[in-house]
Amino acid sequence: MSQMTEIRWHGRAGQGVVTAGELLGESAMHEGKYFQSFPEYGAERMGAPIKSYTRLSDQPIEYHCPILEPDVVIVVNPNLLSVVDVTEGLKPNGILIVNTVESPEKIRKQLKFTKGTVWCIDASKVAMEELKRDIPSTMMLSVIAKATGMINIKATIELTQEKLSGKLRPEVVEANLRALQRCYDECVQG
Amino acid sequence: MVESKFLPLDGATAVSQAMRQINPDVVAAYPITPQTAVVQNFSQYVADGIVNTEFIPVESEHAAMSACVGSSAAGARVMTATAANGLALMWEMLYIAAGMRLPIVLTVVNRALSSPLNIHCDHSDAMGARDSGWIQIYAETGQEAYDNTLQAMRIAEHPDILTPVMSCQDGFITGHGVERVGILPDEVVKQFVGEYKPRYALLNTDEPVTFGAWDFTDYYFEHKRQQSEVINSALPIIEDVFSEYTKLSGRPQPVLDTWEMDDAEYCIVVLSSTGGTSRAVARGLRAQGVKVGIVKPRLYRPFPAKYIVEAIKGCKAVAVLDRAISFGAPAGQGPLFTDITAALYNEGITGLNIVDYIFGLGGRDILPDQITSVFTDLQQIANEGQRGAMVRYLGLRE
Numbered sequence: 308m309s310q311m312t313e314i315r316w317h318g319r320a321g322q323g324v325v326t327a328g329e330l331l332g333e334s335a336m337h338e339g340k341y342f343q344s345f346p347e348y349g350a351e352r353m354g355a356p357i358k359s360y361t362r363l364s365d366q367p368i369e370y371h372c373p374i375l376e377p378d379v380v381i382v383v384n385p386n387l388l389s390v391v392d393v394t395e396g397l398k399p400n401g402i403l404i405v406n407t408v409e410s411p412e413k414i415r416k417q418l419k420f421t422k423g424t425v426w427c428i429d430a431s432k433v434a435m436e437e438l439k440r441d442i443p444s445t446m447m448l449s450v451i452a453k454a455t456g457m458i459n460i461k462a463t464i465e466l467t468q469e470k471l472s473g474k475l476r477p478e479v480v481e482a483n484l485r486a487l488q489r490c491y492d493e494c495v496q497g
Numbered sequence: 498m499v500e501s502k503f504l505p506l507d508g509a510t511a512v513s514q515a516m517r518q519i520n521p522d523v524v525a526a527y528p529i530t531p532q533t534a535v536v537q538n539f540s541q542y543v544a545d546g547i548v549n550t551e552f553i554p555v556e557s558e559h560a561a562m563s564a565c566v567g568s569s570a571a572g573a574r575v576m577t578a579t580a581a582n583g584l585a586l587m588w589e590m591l592y593i594a595a596g597m598r599l600p601i602v603l604t605v606v607n608r609a610l611s612s613p614l615n616i617h618c619d620h621s622d623a624m625g626a627r628d629s630g631w632i633q634i635y636a637e638t639g640q641e642a643y644d645n646t647l648q649a650m651r652i653a654e655h656p657d658i659l660t661p662v663m664s665c666q667d668g669f670i671t672g673h674g675v676e677r678v679g680i681l682p683d684e685v686v687k688q689f690v691g692e693y694k695p696r697y698a699l700l701n702t703d704e705p706v707t708f709g710a711w712d713f714t715d716y717y718f719e720h721k722r723q724q725s726e727v728i729n730s731a732l733p734i735i736e737d738v739f740s741e742y743t744k745l746s747g748r749p750q751p752v753l754d755t756w757e758m759d760d761a762e763y764c765i766v767v768l769s770s771t772g773g774t775s776r777a778v779a780r781g782l783r784a785q786g787v788k789v790g791i792v793k794p795r796l797y798r799p800f801p802a803k804y805i806v807e808a809i810k811g812c813k814a815v816a817v818l819d820r821a822i823s824f825g826a827p828a829g830q831g832p833l834f835t836d837i838t839a840a841l842y843n844e845g846i847t848g849l850n851i852v853d854y855i856f857g858l859g860g861r862d863i864l865p866d867q868i869t870s871v872f873t874d875l876q877q878i879a880n881e882g883q884r885g886a887m888v889r890y891l892g893l894r895e
Contacts, residue, residue, distance in 0.1 A: 329675045333505040336677045342505070345674035348617070369777040371637075371670050371770035372864050 311364040312457050313374040317393050318383035318444060321353040327383070327444035328361045331451060334458045334466050335363045343368050356391050363457050379455060382406060383444050385431075394420050404450050404494075406430040406443045411497025426454045428494035437486040438479075445483075449490035460491050498747040501679030508639035508671035511678045512578065512604050512664075513538035515646035517548055518686035521602075522573035522693075525553035525564035529583040530616050531668035532606040536578055558583040562590035562603075569599035570708045572698025574654070577601065580668060581608035584622045588629075594661045595630025596724065597708050600653035600693075601661040603631070604646060607769070607820075608668040609859045617860020618668040620768065620820040624832045630724055632662040632731065633798040635768040637754075639676050641795070642666040644748060647681075650690045651738045658731050659696065660724075667770040669860065681746060689745060728799050735796060753804040754793040757783060761790025763875040764809055766837060767818035768794060771856070771863050775818070778868040789872055797833075802840035810841070813879035814850040816871045818891070820857045828888040831855055850878050856891035867891050 314331070318324030325346045332342035346359040360374045376396045382388060385407040394403060401423040405414055411425040428450050430443035445467070452460040464487050471480045506514065513535050516524070524543075526536040543552040551568075555561045558579050569575040579587060584605055594601050605623050609615040627633060634649060636642040642664070649662040666672055681689075697706045712720060732752070739750035756776050758764065765775045772793030779789045792808050794801060809815050819831020826835055834853035841849060854871060857863045871891065878884055 329505060332675060332677075336503060336505055341677050343674055343676045344505075345670075348669055348673070368676070369773035369780075370865070371667070371674070371774050373862055375864070 310366060311362060311368065312379065312455060313377045314361040314363070314379040314381065314451075315374055315377040316359040316361070316381045316383065317387050317391055318357055318359070319387070320355045320357045322383055323442060323444040324357060324383050325359050327447060328359045330445055330467075330470075331361050331448055331458065332363070334448065334463045337462060337466055338459060340365060340457075341368050347373065356387055377401065379404065379451065381447050381451070383447060385409075388414070388417060394418055397423065399423065402426065402454050404428070404447060404454060406447065408432070411495060415497070424454065424496060426450050426494050426496050428490050430490055433486050433489050433493065437482045437489070446486055446490045449487045450494045453491055453494055454496070460487070464488065499681055499685050499745055501681055501746065503677050503679050505675050506639055506643075506678040507534065507673050507675045508636070508642045508666050509534035509606055509673065510538055511639040511643040512646050512666075513542070514680055515643050515686075516576055517542050518681070518683050519574070519576065519647065519650055519690050520548045520687075521550055521576045523551045523553065523565070523568035523575045524577060525555055525561045525568065525575075526577045527555050527558050527561045527579070527583060529558070529580050531608055531672045532578045532580040532583070532604065534672075535604055535606065558586040559590060562587040562594065565601050566590055566594050566597065566599060569594070569601050570597060570698075571700045572695040574650075574693040575599075575601045576603070576650075578604035578606070580606045581610055581616075581622045584626060585610060588626070591626055591629040591631060593709065596720075598659040598724070598727075599661055600659050602646065602649045602653055603661065603663050604642075605663055605665045606668045606672040607665050615859040616668070618670050618820070619858045619860065620665075621822070621858075623663060623665045624821040624823075626663065627798055627832060630660065630728065631798065632658075632660055632728065632735070632796075634662065634664050634796055635794070636664070636666040636671065637770055637772045637793065639666070639671050639674065639678050640748070642671060643678055643680065644742065644746065644750065645795070647686060647689060648738050648742050648750065652731070652735050654693055655734050655738070656696060658727065658734055660728055660731065665769070670770045679746070679748070685745065689742070732796075732799055732801065750795070752794070752796045752801050753808060754795055755808050756791040758790040758792060758808045760788055762788040762813045763815075763872055763879070764790040764792055764812050765816050765818060765868070765871060766792040766794070766805065766809065766833065768797065768820065768833065771818060771820070774863060774865060775868050778865045778872075782869070782872055787872065787876075800836050800840070802836070802843065805837055806840050806844045806846065809837075810844070810846050810849065812849070814875035815852075816875055817851065817853050818871070819853055819855050822855055822858070829855070830888045834888075850884050852878065852884060852886070853888045854891045855888065855893075861892050863892060
């Protein structure tokens, strides 16, 4: 992995994708890293496919432009796979992370993606079981931690606890932390 | 040096944090994208009692700047924020604020002017106001936007300057982009900006004064001459403030941000966030042995002409990147190019190969490959000894 890691998020407007990107940046910042997180602004309407970007680096980040050749692509909403070319520009040794019920092998076949690494997690299932709501965006942080090592899962869980405590009831906070740990444990590489 | 605390902030919120720490007497504002977060956050601070500011929600930007002018003349420390058409609607009052020597600080989150309607970044809004008598500072990052806001307050209120300051950053690119921003402790900022003691105040009835009086053929000319003298002699004082803040924050605050210019053969001069993208590309080219450099003016008014000329005059070829068009100027060049070429002429330099690239209008992305292509063009110009087209376009479909 080069000094700077460039990440592109795919989701649907209203899913908390932008917030997840910011949380990722904040998580990295707590580990002493620099970051940028910015959405691609188009016509924002609930449910529309959106892209968001995160850069992580040990050095101050000077680029102020969209990411065309990401190191990591994260697909928060599985139904985008047939709508958007999610692997466009992904570096040959890049990492693709998908919220899906499918296996990495099936995703590779569907996308005709033969290089790099694919990580799959059924984050929607975990979210439904733990939070009773399909809000998988922030769960993807666990997979990023495992797949890239750019952030630490323990620190991410602590940060989430710090951010949610005071806003949510203790049992809901606990459920969120459990969901993060589960996604870290349950994601599979292929 | 004082340690900063790092927060994840977008550029607009970074400015509202600076405003919270300054805790001005009056903020009068009207919301407009992409500035909205500045005033929205700040009005929340007012509602929550975190600041003691009198917040005046007005019906337009013309009213916003009018209320700022009135409040500042009354003796208050005053701030506001706007963008694009909002700044255009302030036009009349911009000149009045500057002419009355009112130290107002205005954040501009740069956005394209209509028409056609567009909410994204370019510099047409602030560039149109460059002759209004305001000091102008441009930020590359959210960090700089925060730092510049604090310094702008000190510069505006300096007793030998007393001139309003426009602090600009790129709409959406840094305005809505979240990054790691270092925030100084509240107490340190309070000390840095100090207490504002107006030299003249309408509410000081012991020493009655008149603001905005009639001034016909008898003295108007002299007053404008004085105003011009003030802004043009402000540079050393601005440098003092920048230097004091550098020591305080540990973050260098040059008037002219130069990178590898000592032996640069090819250079790009550009404002704001694109300065960062250009520098990042230049680092790669330097690693390949190409002698490239970057010049990014942080201060645009007063124009640091001598510094820019000194930095670029030894280059084989220079590209100016303009995020605005000065309509009807020779070949449709941009304002930065016009200023730089005038400065070169005034210093007796006429043989430099220098070209202008209009880019990024209405938020059109500026990509690393395009910056690389500019450096390739410059090498070609130097090798062939012919400038070719004076004004070019970057990222335009033709």
